[in-house]
Amino acid sequence: MSPRPYILAETTWQHVKDAAYEVVVLPWGATEAHNYHLPYATDNMQCDYVAAEAARLAWEAGAKVVVLPTIPFGVNTGQLDITLDINLNPSTQLAILRDIVQVLARQGIPKLVLLNGHGGNDFRQHLRQLQAEFPTVFLCTLNWFKAVDRSKFFTAPGDHADALETSAMLHIAPALVRPLSEAGSGHAKQFRVEALRQGWAWAQREWTQVTADTGVGDPAEATAEKGAAVLAAATQAIGTFLTELAAADPRDMYE
Numbered sequence: 418m419s420p421r422p423y424i425l426a427e428t429t430w431q432h433v434k435d436a437a438y439e440v441v442v443l444p445w446g447a448t449e450a451h452n453y454h455l456p457y458a459t460d461n462m463q464c465d466y467v468a469a470e471a472a473r474l475a476w477e478a479g480a481k482v483v484v485l486p487t488i489p490f491g492v493n494t495g496q497l498d499i500t501l502d503i504n505l506n507p508s509t510q511l512a513i514l515r516d517i518v519q520v521l522a523r524q525g526i527p528k529l530v531l532l533n534g535h536g537g538n539d540f541r542q543h544l545r546q547l548q549a550e551f552p553t554v555f556l557c558t559l560n561w562f563k564a565v566d567r568s569k570f571f572t573a574p575g576d577h578a579d580a581l582e583t584s585a586m587l588h589i590a591p592a593l594v595r596p597l598s599e600a601g602s603g604h605a606k607q608f609r610v611e612a613l614r615q616g617w618a619w620a621q622r623e624w625t626q627v628t629a630d631t632g633v634g635d636p637a638e639a640t641a642e643k644g645a646a647v648l649a650a651a652t653q654a655i656g657t658f659l660t661e662l663a664a665a666d667p668r669d670m671y672e
């Protein structure tokens with residue numbers, strides 16, 4: 418395997434010292450149960466894959482972009498009673514993020530993209546706060562799974578160990594996906610209170626009360642081909658974003 422110059426973990430100081438990176442990508446995942454058929458590192462493997470592939474596309478388009486190692490623990494406050502779901506509190510995430518942004522600010526690296534791969538992570542408020550503290554680093558975030566229109570690929574709804582995640586893993590790491598015959602149905606109970614059910618009022622879902630198998634969404638329609646297609650669409654969109662962002666002037670972002 419030859420080192421990929423846009424993956425920091427594979428790159429040496431020899432290369433990095435003169436690289437003048439424009440965009441740093443920080444993938445952030447989670448370690449948690451994903452129904453009976455997907456591994457605990459599902460979100461992290463998806464983050465690794467999507468960040469690397471999007472960065473490759475951007476790099477090949479001339480963007481100076483580099484991907485940091487994926488942070489493997491996310492906010493799992495709704496899954497505290499699921500064995501070895503590892504919870505990082507939002508305040509802990511803010512502390513980690515502040516230290517990382519401080520490095521970029523000190524070294525004059527102008528842009529950070531926080532590439533999120535876990536529904537329980539929401540970095541927007543963190544970035545609002547840190548943007549005020551570190552005005553020289555342009556901060557932004559995206560959820561990779563929102564970069565595509567899910568309904569173009571899948572009919573059953575879902576957001577956790579569902580057909581989308583299962584398809585993605587069948588493409589990324591098929592040897593780690595158990596046969597779909599072993600998967601639970603991913604049936605998820607809905608809130609009784611109507612506004613919460615509709616989603617315009619929000620409360621955290623208490624996972625073990627919502628789903629018996631930890632999945633939310635039926636994985637039955639998942640295939641490796643759909644995984645390849647959905648990942649290609651997502652990485653292309655994100656690669657284009659990284660390329661455009663690398664070329665953008667943070668002091669002139671509006672038209």
Ligand SMILES: [Zn+2]
Pocket residue numbers: 451459460534535577578582
């Ligand atoms: Zn997941």
